[in-house]
Amino acid sequence: MKALDLVGSAIGxxxxxxxxxxxxILAIFVGAFTLTITNGLGTGINRYIDDTVAAIGAEDVMTVxxxxxxxxxxxxxxxxxxxxxxxxxxxxxxxxxxxxxAPIGGSQLDELAAVDGVQRVQPxxxxxxxxxxxxxxxxxxxxxxxxxxxxxxxxAAGEQPDAAASGYQVVIPDSYVDALGFDAxxxxxxxxxxxAVTDGDGVQHELEAEVVGVSEASLGTTDSxxxxxxxxxxxxxxxxxxxxxxxxxxxxxxxxxxxxxxTPEAVTALQDRLTEAGYDSTTVEEQLGSFxxxxxxxxxxxxxxxxxxxxxxxxxxxxxxxxxxxxxxxEIGLMKxxxxxxxxxxxxxxxxxxxxxxxxxxxGALVGVVVGTAVSSALSGALLANLPGLTxxxxxxxxxxxxxxxxxxxxxxxxxLPAARAARQDPVESLRYE
Amino acid sequence: MTTPILSARxxxxxxxxxxxxxxxxxxxxxDIHEGESVAIIxxxxxxxxxxxxxxxxxxxxxxxxxxxxxxxxxxLRGASLNRTRNTTFGFVFQQFFLTxxxxxxxxxxxxxxxxxxxxxxxxxxxLAVLEQLELADKARNAAVNLSGGQxxxxxxxxxxxxxxxxxxxxxxxxxxxxxxxxxVEDLLFGLHREQGITLIVVTHDEELAARCDRRIHIRDGxxxxxxxxxx
Ligand SMILES: Nc1ncnc2c1ncn2[C@@H]1O[C@H](COP(=O)(O)OP(=O)(O)OP(=O)(O)O)[C@@H](O)[C@H]1O
Ligand SMILES: [Mg+2]
Numbered sequence: 075m076k077a078l079d080l081v082g083s084a085i086g087x088x089x090x091x092x093x094x095x096x097x098x099i100l101a102i103f104v105g106a107f108t109l110t111i112t113n114g115l116g117t118g119i120n121r122y123i124d125d126t127v128a129a130i131g132a133e134d135v136m137t138v139x140x141x142x143x144x145x146x147x148x149x150x151x152x153x154x155x156x157x158x159x160x161x162x163x164x165x166x167x168x169x170x171x172x173x174x175x176a177p178i179g180g181s182q183l184d185e186l187a188a189v190d191g192v193q194r195v196q197p198x199x200x201x202x203x204x205x206x207x208x209x210x211x212x213x214x215x216x217x218x219x220x221x222x223x224x225x226x227x228x229x230a231a232g233e234q235p236d237a238a239a240s241g242y243q244v245v246i247p248d249s250y251v252d253a254l255g256f257d258a259x260x261x262x263x264x265x266x267x268x269x270a271v272t273d274g275d276g277v278q279h280e281l282e283a284e285v286v287g288v289s290e291a292s293l294g295t296t297d298s299x300x301x302x303x304x305x306x307x308x309x310x311x312x313x314x315x316x317x318x319x320x321x322x323x324x325x326x327x328x329x330x331x332x333x334x335x336x337t338p339e340a341v342t343a344l345q346d347r348l349t350e351a352g353y354d355s356t357t358v359e360e361q362l363g364s365f366x367x368x369x370x371x372x373x374x375x376x377x378x379x380x381x382x383x384x385x386x387x388x389x390x391x392x393x394x395x396x397x398x399x400x401x402x403x404x405e406i407g408l409m410k411x412x413x414x415x416x417x418x419x420x421x422x423x424x425x426x427x428x429x430x431x432x433x434x435x436x437x438g439a440l441v442g443v444v445v446g447t448a449v450s451s452a453l454s455g456a457l458l459a460n461l462p463g464l465t466x467x468x469x470x471x472x473x474x475x476x477x478x479x480x481x482x483x484x485x486x487x488x489x490x491l492p493a494a495r496a497a498r499q500d501p502v503e504s505l506r507y508e
Numbered sequence: 509m510t511t512p513i514l515s516a517r518x519x520x521x522x523x524x525x526x527x528x529x530x531x532x533x534x535x536x537x538x539d540i541h542e543g544e545s546v547a548i549i550x551x552x553x554x555x556x557x558x559x560x561x562x563x564x565x566x567x568x569x570x571x572x573x574x575x576x577x578x579x580x581x582x583x584l585r586g587a588s589l590n591r592t593r594n595t596t597f598g599f600v601f602q603q604f605f606l607t608x609x610x611x612x613x614x615x616x617x618x619x620x621x622x623x624x625x626x627x628x629x630x631x632x633x634x635l636a637v638l639e640q641l642e643l644a645d646k647a648r649n650a651a652v653n654l655s656g657g658q659x660x661x662x663x664x665x666x667x668x669x670x671x672x673x674x675x676x677x678x679x680x681x682x683x684x685x686x687x688x689x690x691x692v693e694d695l696l697f698g699l700h701r702e703q704g705i706t707l708i709v710v711t712h713d714e715e716l717a718a719r720c721d722r723r724i725h726i727r728d729g730x731x732x733x734x735x736x737x738x739x
Contacts, residue, residue, distance in 0.1 A: 075621055075623075079624075412599070413623070415587060501566050
């Protein structure tokens with residue numbers, strides 16, 4: 075029998091007992107549908123996280139702090155007071171809730187730059203702004219974020235800050251647009267705002283910058299303004315006015331660039347070398363790693379349910395085909411008597427199983443995509459309006475194709491038992507069968 | 509004398525083993541020549557069908573050899589066995605074994621489909637053989653809707669479609685009333701006469717047996733009489 079005729083016959087046979095076939099297809103449909111939706115959820119959320127990663131920082135950078143001499147791991151008991159230690163990034167909470175790290179100065183920066191695998195080091199100039207204001211309007215308290223080259227903010231309007239520009243630029247958060255007196259995000263672009271900082275002597279400095287973008291609230295970014303390099307430097311200089319020069323050159327954090335093409339192993343090795351040199355390092359991946367792990371875990375559990383549904387469906391296939399082998403005993407005997415080989419008989423029945431699997435999974439995936447897209451767009455308008463840019467259920471053609479292929483593979487495996495039984499049938503016995 | 513197309517030498521066939529062992533054939537030897545019509549007759553359970561299955565290479569004998577045109581068939585395996593079954597034999601069974609919901613044409617061309625003949629050629633040859641059996645107008649009907657006689661004619665068409673050298677018929681008229689049975693008989697013998705096809709018929713029916721060139725009587729797995737009738 076020709077391969078094409080074999081496929082044609084298998085497809086034809088599928089519809090011989092329609093009710094039974096349709097019920098089996100429905101069972102597979104449920105599994106494939108669930109798998110498509112859960113997969114879409116994983117794709118959607120992880121895609122969002124990837125975008126957020128880009129908004130939090132460039133992918134090829136890590137944040138480095140110097141481990142204080144007397145720093146001990148949590149759980150090692152009380153830590154001795156170190157007068158030289160600087161208070162690190164303020165931690166939300168009552169006064170004193172700061173992480174203690176050793177300062178990073180010029181010599182530490184040189185030391186870091188010398189570590190193998192480090193391409194560039196830059197101190198993180200953290201700016202403690204008093205307020206932001208547009209013109210003579212109301213002053214609002216605000217945090218100042220850091221912009222690292224390569225980072226991509228999620229913007230509602232405008233552009234990313236230009237790291238190379240010498241002019242002062244700033245991106246303001248969407249939630250401040252109204253308060254600062256702008257009609258809309260678009261209207262704020264090109265306008266001027268001022269940020270004020272207080273120096274060591276208690277003198278307040280106000281510095282103006284052009285608004286180049288408006289950022290959307292998202293998982294990674296808080297409601298903070300993001301200045302470009304030039305503006306950051308200016309604000310930092312203003313904030314440090316009157317400080318002892320030694321103190322001026324002292325930072326809590328530094329940003330380290332590494333090879334963007336570095337493998338995860340290479341990055342880990344680099345982090346090990348930094349630890350050896352006495353530095354703590356956190357990659358952007360690590361900052362979001364636990365979040366991703368949770369999402370992956372949830373998707374895995376959901377997928378497990380879908381796989382269980384598929385498993386149940388595959389028993390349906392076994393059952394359907396066993397019945398059909400039973401019903402067609404004579405037909406199989408006749409075909410064998412007419413010279414059809416066992417391999418072809420096996421092929422005929424397993425192709426039938428694969429076809430049932432294909433129908434169930436293709437319909438399941440299709441309906442899954444339609445329903446998932448509808449649900450996702452309904453949710454993003456209502457429940458998830460606070461997370462712009464999040465498509466809860468997103469689909470990627472490759473994984474849909476993989477789902478269909480996997481289900482067809484499962485169907486094939488389920489079909490092997492009945493197909494092998496059909497192939498083994500002895501023509502004489504089949505013809506005697508009443 | 510020419511080489512017989514089918515030749516059985518001391519063929520034995522047993523079912524089961526130990527105390528359950530049953531010898532269905534107890535040493536059968538016979539020669540069938542090309543173009544002969546042979547009736548295998550005997551009581552129910554005497555081993556007629558078993559002998560036919562062995563001769564048609566559907567079953568392997570427990571002992572003894574079957575030669576097809578002088579070649580030992582014991583060594584035939586897999587693809588070559590299937591090809592021999594497909595191209596040399598045509599079968600008419602007591603039951604029709606038609607696929608009920610498929611059309612008559614599809615049922616008839618099944619051997620060609622198995623042989624790997626192309627769709628167009630299948631259709632041409634299927635329609636030709638249906639024409640010959642006066643069933644052309646039923647080609648598109650579902651097999652389930654045919655009368656018994658039409659079904660049996662379809663089965664004969666299916667047996668003929670691949671131009672076999674031998675047609676095996678196991679009780680071809682057993683399921684039909686006398687009149688329709690006669691029509692089917694005429695058809696088989698007509699083919700035998702006009703196309704020189706070797707006909708091997710298993711039957712209870714004395715009348716049908718009487719029309720054959722030769723009658724082989726079987727009792728308890730042995731040939732008890734092999735009478736040739738001068739044509
Ligand atoms: N698979 C089997 N296992 C055991 N015994 C069998 C088997 N097949 C056939 N037999 C026995 O072999 C004997 C011959 O069977 P066979 O079918 O050849 O008879 P038959 O002459 O064709 O009878 P009928 O005219 O009723 O069709 C019978 O007694 C039958 O019970
Ligand atoms: Mg019989």
